[in-house]
Amino acid sequence: RPVVVQEQAGERAIVTRAQRRRARRAEMNRRQFMKATFWGGLGFGLTGALAAFLSFFWPRGVQGFGGKIPVSASLVPDEGEDPVRVTTGKFWLAHLERGAGTHGGFGFEGEAGLLALWWKCPHLGCTVPWRGDFNFEGVTGWFRCPCHGSTYTRSGVRVFGPAPRPMDTMEVTVNPDGSLSVDTGVIRKGDQDNPQRTVPYA
Known part of the structure; x- marks a missing residue:
């Protein structure tokens, strides 16, 4: 009898150790699964x-x-003609003559060529139209903001009004x-060198 009891006790001990090993393995598997799920x-x-970051800052196929x-x-205007409005790009395309686009000490003279001006006013973002009929200081033909009166030459150089700088190019x-x-x-911030940013066009 004692021998049988000892054998049964030994079997129970073996079974208990096996259950513990299985329980530990199951717990480890659960932990590994949770870790894999978390890191994945x-x-x-x-x-x-x-x-999303790359798509926003480096868009493709826009x-x-x-x-x-x-x-x-x-659609390209002849040299010296009124600028052309390009709606899809929100810009004015100007074809400047040599030395054009300056006025009253504003702007640096440049060579003849093309200039694309973003039509957004640097002041508060209003859309700036070309006013071929507008006369300012004896000169007719200006970009003139309808919101607060900022006035710009053909090259987008600001000569009057509250805008903090010339039109952007x-x-x-x-x-x-x-x-x-x-x-x-x-888009490059407008400055006094706008007339010097022209691209030659034959």
């Missing part, structure tokens, strides 16, 4: 956030404003066939 979810979330706007050669590329590509995603 974190990695997935970070990847999504990074993709069409319309914020991307490259094609302008056909037929955009990057212009001339194609071999005479058409243009205006990158509305590359």
Whole structure:
């Protein structure tokens, strides 16, 4: 009898140790699963956030404003003519004569060529129209903000009003066939050197 009891006790001890090992393995598996789930979810979330960040700051294939706007050669104004409004790109395309775009000591003289001016007023963001009929200090033809009267030359140089600086410019590329590509995603703050930012156009 004692021998049987001892054998049964030994079996129970063996079974208990096996159960504990299984329980430990199950607990470890649960912990590993939870860790894998946590790190996997974190990695997935970070990847999504990074993709959104890159898409916002380095957009691909942007069409319309914020991307490259094609302008056909037929729309390019002749040198000295009134600027042309390009609605899809929110800019005015000016074809300046040599030395044009300055007035009364404002602006630095530049060479003849094309200039793309963002039509947003640097003051409060109003859309600035070209006023070919507007006379200011004996000169007719200005960009004139309808909101607070800021007045700009053909090159976007501010000569009057509350705007803190000249109109901003955009990057212009001339194609071999005479058409243009205006990158509305590359905007440079306007300054007195606006007339010197022209791109030659034959």
